[in-house]
Amino acid sequence: MRITFHGATRQVTGSAHLLEIGSSRILLDCGLFDSDRIDPASQNRQLAFDPQTLDAVVVSHAHNDHIGRLPFLVKQGYKGSIYVTPATGDITSIMLRDSARIQREDVRQAHIRQPHIAAPDPLFEQFDVEWMVERLERVPYSEPREIAPGIILTYHDAGHVLGSAIVQIDYQEEGRPRRFVFTGDLGRRKTGLLPDPTIVKDVDVLVSESTYGDKELEPYDRLMKQLHAIVARAIRLQGKIIIPAFSLGRTQRMVYCLQELFATTKLRPIPVYVDSPLASRLTEVHRDYPDAYTPEARALMDKDPLYFGSKYVEYCQSFDDSRRLNYQRGPLIIISSSGMCEAGRIRHHLRHIVSEPDNAVVIVSYQAENTLGRKLSEGVERVQILDQWYDLNAAVYVLDGFSGHADRNDLAWWYEQTGGGIEHGFIVHGEPPSMEALVPVMQPFVKNPVHIPDLHESFEV
Template sequence: MSLTYTALGAAGEVTGSQHLLEHRSFRILLDCGLFQGGPGAHADNRRLDCHPRDLDAVVLSHAHADHCGRLPMLVRDGFDGEIYCTPATARIAAVMLRDSAHIQEEDAAFCHKRFGPDHPGAQPLYTEQDAQRAIKLFQPIPYNEPTRLNPHLKLTFREAGHILGSAITELSIGKVPNATRLVFTGDLGRRGMPLLKDPATLPGCDVLISECTYGDKIHTPPGDLASELLRILTRAWVDGGRVVIPAFSLGRTQQIVYYLNELAELGVLPDMPVYVDSPLATRLTEIYRDRQDLMDEEAHQMLKIDDDLFDFDRLLYTTSRQDSVAINQVGPPFVVISASGMCDAGRVRHHLARALPNEHDCVCLIGYQGRGTTGRAIAEKREWVEIFDRRVPIRCHVEQFGGLSAHAGADDLKWWFEAMANEGGVGRCFLVHGEPDVAQSFAGLIRDCCDEDPVVPDRGEVFKL
């Protein structure tokens, strides 16, 4: 059997997920995501390194932008096959892509007006029409339902536990008993986190393409997260300061609101307003409310005493720009949860510009901050960052709240690998979605689970399987 794997994205870096599989009977793409952060992201996003017209299908692991964000470009440039994903991912990705296209068009119009038509940013990556065409190609497949895509290829989605609808992709290539079993983790979640079920464990496979974003770190145990949030909010309440939580609209925002709702139910949440300042997060939270069937046992127990896990007294979801502006007119203490998670776009920049210079305020970073992003500069507590073309000094408290990460840490990744090793082991392993030093460190940690030394591919590198 002739099968090749080309690492087109998230190779030696965390974002830009895109992995090409080529067989004599098919060419499929695993994910088609945006590159985020870093000086080269804009140029990287404008170039597709595959041939869209030659692809038979796309398999989408989940709806984060760095996994689905370039699908409209793929369709615009000639792809017309099916995009396979879970039903929840289809709903969420539809919202995400329409929102992304709207932002692309607004940003391009601004650049065109300010800098002229020849500016690199004066043309959007894609339009809302492109996004809508991509959405029409979604083909939902529920978890744990093997689906034959052609006589030589069978697809099964397993729970990844990362965000609502996220999936581990399991492919059976060729005919039994000589089929090759290939697994792509997408982004793996953590054990014991709120709302979502734990990642499913799988039996051994011939080829594994695995994320390793936090392959060198162990996160704060989930049981400590509510108390850590309470500590930060209580200090802000005493100091009369604001707490700004940059959070991706999908996944992280819902996690934080869930924890705050739990503190409110216990009667210990400080008496100050909490704002979710993201229209996108508001729309996505509605999908979380609709898909309670995908939530874990802890969430179902909570639903017995609280019919809405994403609402409590003094929680306000803003929608309009005027609502967002009004937050800072009220004055602290308050909490504002706003996108984007890496602080480089969206409404959170307005809140950061006010909070960073104030020693009584707090910026709480709750996830991975990519190289070259404003969030990384804040995490490193540099003297200043640039926001809206001006230098803003960093004098506030900065908290790095890794415990809320939706990615498996080194311990959870190792647990998942060992479960696979106990059921037949891993043949060849490719470590992606991690910075190079992290990937190399994690390779040593899971070497005994694999038949061969794990490989950290370079972008564009081709492997015969």
């Protein structure tokens, strides 16, 4: 087998890995890089392989850094199946339709700013998304599926977000069975809502994510105590809590955690507003898959008439509803996209609260370098939001243990559970310090030296 890494190399975004097994060519993920989608020179517009030569595309989960270029792949000529879990298929359709809409708006704004310059084309249009949706083939967990002659795909629950999967590919090489495993994004253990990542044994080749490979995150019970203290402070000071959260996964997790907090402690429930139309649509998908959650989570959510909803949780749809929150008195909690504070409604909420010391910002997910979210988490004195500067007087709490990504200890546990004896190991999807810190964690379970591949680097394994 030959594997070539076309993304998520020494960075978090752009997941895309090409497997060549005999005459078959299989692409694992086709995600967005962290660059402007409508820029003609964007890395997102460059495919280092011919889409028409691919036999199959296998998707690990529905975050944009794993699915964001799928419509572009179809636009460039891919005509085969795109394999997903059932929940990932539902979420992908919503996420990429929203992405096409945003790109079209970005093009319109670019034309307004520079009317004398021809507006660039979007990376893809709505009809490209519809063609892509037609190619989705849903594969449930633990049900082997032949995706090319003699090549068997099996999905396992990764526990990262709804529908997320560890990708197992079995094949024969010179008469002996071989097993390739791509972790996708592994979830944390014992975090209440989703089950722990599934263990896979008898692995020959392993490609692993490394987002928090250099960190040991707080355990769930301690995170809940910290969240309890933050909410109690807001009640005491009549303040507002702003939680920037990705529309997929983190929003639903935080709603669940607040439901658990109000149900299991003496803390007085306060209004929780989810201010993201995309998150609202994705939450509807989450309600369609009750079997995806742990028995404990189901028991708690069954008490309310609607999963991820109750009398104190309100989903805002219109921008007028969103704007009214800025003039509503606390205590209250606003969960809004985007998770790194770079776009969406979160920015105007932050603009209204960051200068007041009674308010709080709670960072609950990974923040990429140079983003507003990273600056907030680093505790800078002043921040620029929507072209204006504001003093950062609000309290900022970094609870990145609520992330859906496994930390160093979770990854070490998962590697150990495989039983070791892995022939080749590769580390992707992380910033360089995280990748380098994870090498000695993985190495005891891998016979050959663990590699951190460069972009477009190939290996025969």
